[in-house]
Amino acid sequence: MDNLPTEGTPVAADPLTQAVLELDEYAAGLGWDQPSRLFALVDTAQLREQEPELAGQLGFEDTGEIGTSLTPVEQDELPTGAPLDEFLATIAWPDSVAGCAMTVERLMLPQSAEEAMPEELQQEGAEERLTQWVAEHPERQEVRMTVAVLRDGTRESALRMREKDAATEVLTGAGLVPGLAEALAATFEE
Numbered sequence: 001m002d003n004l005p006t007e008g009t010p011v012a013a014d015p016l017t018q019a020v021l022e023l024d025e026y027a028a029g030l031g032w033d034q035p036s037r038l039f040a041l042v043d044t045a046q047l048r049e050q051e052p053e054l055a056g057q058l059g060f061e062d063t064g065e066i067g068t069s070l071t072p073v074e075q076d077e078l079p080t081g082a083p084l085d086e087f088l089a090t091i092a093w094p095d096s097v098a099g100c101a102m103t104v105e106r107l108m109l110p111q112s113a114e115e116a117m118p119e120e121l122q123q124e125g126a127e128e129r130l131t132q133w134v135a136e137h138p139e140r141q142e143v144r145m146t147v148a149v150l151r152d153g154t155r156e157s158a159l160r161m162r163e164k165d166a167a168t169e170v171l172t173g174a175g176l177v178p179g180l181a182e183a184l185a186a187t188f189e190e
Contacts, residue, residue, distance in 0.1 A: 016041075016148055016156045017172060019070040019101065024146045024158040024170055026072075027103040032142065032162055034105065036084065038091075039072040041099035041148060047071055050096070072101060084183070091187040100184055101148035113139045145177045149184045157181065 019041055079087060121130045134140055142162035149155050157176035
């Protein structure tokens with residue numbers, strides 16, 4: 001379990017937005033070309049109350065009010081080779097976990113490039129050729145997506161483009177990465 005640094009993280013009023021921005025900043029500190037990472041989000045006050053030793057290790061000494069905040073706790077490394085949606089379908093969180101988050105790096109194309117995609121690459125079974133086409137496309141953009149969901153369905157995302165790799169250039173919004181948000185939300189379904 002890692003205590004994630006918050007230096008340089010933009011201030012956000014909403015605890016979920018703040019957690020997403022902290023995770024984005026943490027991932028940025030590790031650099032690009034990193035594997036996907038999965039995090040449990042726990043209520044900081046509850047963590048301090050129920051796990052005081054762990055809270056102390058994470059730097060949350062009992063010194064006043066924390067208010068409403070979420071503490072990201074990085075999980076074990078994700079298995080390589082397994083499709084992300086299949087891996088996430090195997091996850092079940094204990095009741096003490098308020099939400100979860102994930103950082104993922106991907107290549108994206110602008111809408112105009114997607115519209116110009118050859119039809120044969122849109123066929124079932126063409127995933128490998130499609131991946132190669134996107135990787136070689138001159139308009140591709142490398143992005144890091146940080147997506148978080150709470151048990152109640154609340155969502156937040158941050159999107160950082162490699163060519164604009166600065167905290168002030170990070171886009172945020174609940175609907176930026178709907179597919180990953182859905183997959184993370186499904187980890188809380190019974």
